[in-house]
Amino acid sequence: xxxxxxxxxMAALALTACSSKKNANEKNFTAAIQQQxxxxxxxxxxxFTSSRDVPLNSWDMKQLQPFEAAGLISGTEVEINDPMALxxxxxxxxxxxxxxxxxxxxxxxxxxxxxxxxxxxxxxxxATQNHFKRGYLCYGKIAVDKVTKWTEPTQSDNSQTAQVxxxxxxDNLADWAKKPEIQQVEPTLRSMLEGVSKTExxxxxxxxxxxxxxxxxx
Numbered sequence: 001x002x003x004x005x006x007x008x009x010m011a012a013l014a015l016t017a018c019s020s021k022k023n024a025n026e027k028n029f030t031a032a033i034q035q036q037x038x039x040x041x042x043x044x045x046x047x048f049t050s051s052r053d054v055p056l057n058s059w060d061m062k063q064l065q066p067f068e069a070a071g072l073i074s075g076t077e078v079e080i081n082d083p084m085a086l087x088x089x090x091x092x093x094x095x096x097x098x099x100x101x102x103x104x105x106x107x108x109x110x111x112x113x114x115x116x117x118x119x120x121x122x123x124x125x126x127a128t129q130n131h132f133k134r135g136y137l138c139y140g141k142i143a144v145d146k147v148t149k150w151t152e153p154t155q156s157d158n159s160q161t162a163q164v165x166x167x168x169x170x171d172n173l174a175d176w177a178k179k180p181e182i183q184q185v186e187p188t189l190r191s192m193l194e195g196v197s198k199t200e201x202x203x204x205x206x207x208x209x210x211x212x213x214x215x216x217x218x
Contacts, residue, residue, distance in 0.1 A: 021211025036214030045136035072109035139177035
């Protein structure tokens with residue numbers, strides 16, 4: 001009976017050691033990177049303006065038409081004063097008008113639209129950074145698909161670090177992002193989708209007392 005208890009105890013100890021969060025293996029690195037992605041907001045987005053006036057039949061209008069076809073924005077033709085016309089106090093005729101297409105977000109589009117704080121590192125009076133909000137259309141969240149390889153952990157500054165390469169996937173991919181017409185006018189979005197389960201990304205990880213953690217890019 002004592003021998004049986006001893007064998008079981010040693011087996012449990014070996015199992016615990018194999019499953020330690022401090023081991024350099026695919027499972028621990030996957031968990032560390034995924035945790036960092038979730039903590040740092042892994043939204044995939046493209047810059048987008050919530051409302052926009054563009055000249056009829058312009059290049060900008062053609063760029064926005066796929067988003068209108070997808071139901072994210074709605075366009076209305078309106079007339080405005082021509083901003084390029086010089087004021088003339090002696091004019092006897094009305095100021096020239098310019099026909100434009102005025103685009104605004106639909107209710108469906110508002111579900112994907114987010115404004116985020118960004119900073120422009122331009123020196124201005126009494127400040128070194130100009131903070132403002134920028135609009136984005138977000139189409140999914142990046143997540144770890146599979147860890148492919150990693151470097152041998154090295155000792156640096158009293159800690160062990162490693163570089164981990166992994167393939168990514170996109171969770172909660174919006175239907176509109178799958179449309180070829182939108183991918184054609186948004187090459188960055190198209191590139192992200194084409195890279196799913198193909199393109200390797202790299203993440204630095206560090207060993208802590210709680211196990212492996214991804215190094216923040218901040």
